[in-house]
Amino acid sequence: MKTIKRVFTVNGKPFFPLGGQARNSSGYNALEAETAFQAVKLLHGNTLEIPVYWEQIEPEEGQFDFASVDALLESARRYGLKLVLLWFGTWKNGNMEYAPAWVKTNPQRFKRVISASRQDIWVLSSHCQATFEADRSAFVALCRYLKQNDTEHAIIALQIENEPGILGSDRDYGPEAQAIFEAHVPQELLIKMKEAGTGSVYNLWQAAGGLESGNWTALFGAEGGELMTAWSIATYIDRIAEAGKAIWQNETFDMPMYINVWLGEGGWRVPGESYPSGGAVSKVLDIYCWCTPHIDLIAPDIYIADSKGYEAACASYAREDNSLFVPESGPQGANAWNLFRAIADYNAIGYAFFAVEHVLGQDISTPDDSYIRPETRMLVESFRCVAAAIPLLLQYQGTGKIHAVVQEEAMGAQHLDLDGYIGMAQFGGGHLDWRHWQQRNITDPPSNERGRGLVVQISRHEFYVVGAKFRLFLRPKLPSEQALHISYAREHQLTRLAHYVLVDEGHFDEENFVIDRRRNGDETDFGVWVESDVGVVHIVMCD
Ligand code: DGJ
Numbered sequence: 001m002k003t004i005k006r007v008f009t010v011n012g013k014p015f016f017p018l019g020g021q022a023r024n025s026s027g028y029n030a031l032e033a034e035t036a037f038q039a040v041k042l043l044h045g046n047t048l049e050i051p052v053y054w055e056q057i058e059p060e061e062g063q064f065d066f067a068s069v070d071a072l073l074e075s076a077r078r079y080g081l082k083l084v085l086l087w088f089g090t091w092k093n094g095n096m097e098y099a100p101a102w103v104k105t106n107p108q109r110f111k112r113v114i115s116a117s118r119q120d121i122w123v124l125s126s127h128c129q130a131t132f133e134a135d136r137s138a139f140v141a142l143c144r145y146l147k148q149n150d151t152e153h154a155i156i157a158l159q160i161e162n163e164p165g166i167l168g169s170d171r172d173y174g175p176e177a178q179a180i181f182e183a184h185v186p187q188e189l190l191i192k193m194k195e196a197g198t199g200s201v202y203n204l205w206q207a208a209g210g211l212e213s214g215n216w217t218a219l220f221g222a223e224g225g226e227l228m229t230a231w232s233i234a235t236y237i238d239r240i241a242e243a244g245k246a247i248w249q250n251e252t253f254d255m256p257m258y259i260n261v262w263l264g265e266g267g268w269r270v271p272g273e274s275y276p277s278g279g280a281v282s283k284v285l286d287i288y289c290w291c292t293p294h295i296d297l298i299a300p301d302i303y304i305a306d307s308k309g310y311e312a313a314c315a316s317y318a319r320e321d322n323s324l325f326v327p328e329s330g331p332q333g334a335n336a337w338n339l340f341r342a343i344a345d346y347n348a349i350g351y352a353f354f355a356v357e358h359v360l361g362q363d364i365s366t367p368d369d370s371y372i373r374p375e376t377r378m379l380v381e382s383f384r385c386v387a388a389a390i391p392l393l394l395q396y397q398g399t400g401k402i403h404a405v406v407q408e409e410a411m412g413a414q415h416l417d418l419d420g421y422i423g424m425a426q427f428g429g430g431h432l433d434w435r436h437w438q439q440r441n442i443t444d445p446p447s448n449e450r451g452r453g454l455v456v457q458i459s460r461h462e463f464y465v466v467g468a469k470f471r472l473f474l475r476p477k478l479p480s481e482q483a484l485h486i487s488y489a490r491e492h493q494l495t496r497l498a499h500y501v502l503v504d505e506g507h508f509d510e511e512n513f514v515i516d517r518r519r520n521g522d523e524t525d526f527g528v529w530v531e532s533d534v535g536v537v538h539i540v541m542c543d
Contacts, residue, residue: 020356165276
């Protein structure tokens with residue numbers, strides 16, 4: 001049993017945000033945002049992540065315009081959705097595109113990063129006090145506005161900055177940064193490393209000789225520049241979070257604040273080139289976890305499609321001191337099955353994919369399923385399956401009772417080791433029911449469509465199943481001489497002798513399961529099949 005730090009709450013209760021992130025320019029006005037809201041509804045999601053731009057809310061220094069925020073609050077109310085606002089401030093994808101013009105055009109006051117070749121680059125320096133104070137004051141103004149105006153509590157969290165770090169240099173070589181680089185590594189960091197006694201940062205320190213004091217190069221060798229940058233950016237953002245959180249002090253609600261990450265595992269893996277240097281990549285994640293007491297989550301943007309790389313990313317960010325939250329993931333097919341692993345095996349506490357508008361082929365006032373772009377259908381269906389299972393996730397994540405079903409390439413069936421039962425998730429076609437008649441004779445799913453979903457065993461004989469393109473066969477674990485007396489003829493796809501007490505389709509109404517339809521006879525003889533449009537299937541077995 002693992003205690004899950006839930007972080008997100010609504011009305012004081014744990015909440016599982018599920019949905020999409022709007023495209024970068026969709027937050028400028030209500031019209032641009034409309035499609036994103038519609039798309040999240042089509043997913044059966046509950047949350048839209050959408051940017052708020054420093055350049056838009058503070059066009060002149062000290063003069064704020066929150067009309068765009070009002071529009072988001074109004075749309076959230078109309079659609080009945082929650083919002084995660086993304087603060088595009090000092091950093092956006094390792095540069096400064098969303099800083100206001102008065103910041104961009106005044107590099108004397110708002111210092112830029114100086115590269116090793118003495119060029120100033122299009123990134124604001126984390127070592128510049130004026131920039132820090134300007135960003136912090138704008139963010140605090142936003143928080144104050146939200147506290148006063150978000151009367152329906154639509155906002156469930158704030159992301160501070162977006163994929164922070166430096167693209168274009170491994171570190172800042174400007175005079176302020178250089179002085180810090182040459183000074184002693186802060187004692188707090190040494191204390192944390194010693195306390196940890198393990199992990200990536202600790203290992204880098206040991207590999208460089210494990211000195212008790214010294215500058216960043218002395219303690220971390222060639223990685224010193226990246227580690228110093230990570231420490232500097234982490235503490236910069238944490239101080240912004242501290243000021244923002246103070247707005248909600250004395251409230252029962254503590255606004256969650258998190259940092260998202262451009263992962264370091266792509267390309268050549270060169271900091272400042274392959275990913276923004278100083279961002280919370282797995283190599284430096286310890287520094288972020290140790291030095292950001294006001295940040296609730298460090299959240300990876302997982303665009304990795306292959307299951308090995310995807311799982312490695314989940315494993316890095318699902319830690320004792322950090323719950324896994326995936327604020328961005330790929331709109332590509334693989335995400336449609338990978339997300340079940342994040343949820344079942346890494347206890348993800350929320351999930352979204354980027355460019356949610358892409359789900360809709362057209363700009364229309366009342367979209368229905370016929371408008372879903374075919375290439376996004378599999379992802380949409382997976383999100384609908386997760387949406388149906390949210391009450392189960394909130395109750396059973398961390399207990400070991402939730403199992404992911406994921407059809408890896410060329411896989412015909414997946415074995416499930418359950419409590420008292422053997423499960424077999426069989427992929428491919430077979431008998432469904434009259435509503436899915438067209439699928440009946442399909443023996444192979446379309447090439448990119450995979451079986452995927454969740455099996456939740458809540459007690460020895462009781463299961464809930466969601467997903468698509470698989471059928472679950474269950475048989476009790478018995479001593480082999482008894483097991484062989486029961487005919488579970490996989491080759492005929494029959495479980496006529498399975499001891500079902502009941503098999504029901506249904507949905508959760510708040511926390512209670514509501515039965516919509518009973519299955520029996522032909523509808524259960526061929527295994528318990530799931531599709532995204534049947535909701536949650538409840539199975540009770542007996543000996
Ligand atoms: C990750 C960023 O965080 C998003 O804002 C967006 O730029 C996507 N990359 C584009 O793929």
